[in-house]
Amino acid sequence: GQQVQQSPASLVLQEGENAELQCNFSTSLNSMQWFYQRPGGSLVSLFYNPSGTKHSGRLTSTTVIKERRSSLHISSSQTTDSGTYLCALESSNNRIFFGDGTQLVVKP
């Protein structure tokens, strides 16, 4: 079965709205990482967050190991936030599993 379930699959926002992206995992966690990919672009690491909450500008990542989930919160979205957001889990036996991604579109 799938080790990482990411939701939603797609999301459309009006500029200024907030977004909450989720990843739920079913295997033991060593680390959780969030990536951003602009259409046609390479992957950019947003957060390395094995547990707890981290902030970076308008982005916040929270990983709760006991609840087997990690979230990415985008506040005051901008059109330049449009793209694909991916979570990746590294399990305790050093295997890496990616979520299927969230396609985000922010409209002006």
Next chain:
Amino acid sequence: ETAVFQTPNYHVTQVGNEVSFNCKQTLGHDTMYWYKQDSKKLLKIMFSYNNKQLIVNETVPRRFSPQSSDKAHLNLRIKSVEPEDSAVYLCASSPQDTQYFGPGTRLLVL
């Protein structure tokens, strides 16, 4: 500025040909990875190398093989490409935690 370099950017070839993709990282990381990203943006790990030792080898077809001369280089060779190999191939490196990705090589198999 990216510190993980991949060549070529694009490659178009025919079924049965051999291709080789290069990856170099200048970050001094110990671990490098190859991923395949399909048309639906799904990422699958293919190989992982740590100090030239293969530590993770997902169930990829035997026509794929990683090649490393030192810890800064990890190339990917596909011996006889097939249509389903059309995808973006991403190289990444990691010290121990965060992964840093290259721009990718887009392969189209005709």
